[in-house]
Amino acid sequence: MSTLELQNTSSNGAAASVAINASELVAAAFEPGASLKKLKRALFSVGFLTLVMDLAIYFYRSPGGVVFGHHRLAYYLTLAGIFLAGAAEVSTAWWLSRSSGQARDHRRTTLARTALCCSLLPLVVVVALGGFSVLVKS
Template identity: 75%
Template sequence: MATLQLQNTNSNGAGAATTIAINTSELVGAAFEPGASARKLARGLFWVGFLTLVMDLAATFYRPPAGVFGRHRLAYYLTLGGILAAGAAEVSAACWLSRSSVQAQDRRRRATLARIALCCSLLPLVVVLALGGFSVLVKS
């Protein structure tokens, strides 16, 4: 069982480090398991979206623009705003997908939509990881 650990590497002098641990085997298993239920996929989508939102807000409030965005503050904050919107859409899609009162045909369709949304939700997560100054530690 592999665990993904995200650590904020922003050294603001406080000396405190924030660490979030995620069970990656469950997340990858949910995304690529052929018979995964819509609820299991929606749970994975919810946590990826929630994590994207938290890291985006941390980058917005605690990380000044650097690198390519050093001179382009507006582009930096517009990018973070787009990621925030994507994270909010992921969380709301997960809530919509987890509704229980659906028919059998609709369950398969929702599972397919959840699988596509979960795979697409990795892009905003990777971008906010790069912009936010987070380091990724993988423990096996």
């Protein structure tokens, strides 16, 4: 079982870290017989983590670097897009948990699997923008 640990150290030396069970996320996204409950939990976890990291970057990190150092509007628009993606992930997980009916389980499972796979891009972008370091523990 591998665990991803995201760490961020601020300028004053304080460190924050979040651990994610990567094998559980991969199994939920790509396992053919994954349950809808496991997919919803994984989608909510990734979406909530994306939202929290995006808000932390928005409030505590100013734009910098080659691209965003001169284009502050692009930086904040990127953060707004990531926030909307995270909110869509969390709301999709909530909607999937509230809807019922066994007849549509296959369609909802496919939707949850697709949303979970697509949610990795905003997570990777927010990790890159925030200066988080990713540690893989086996």
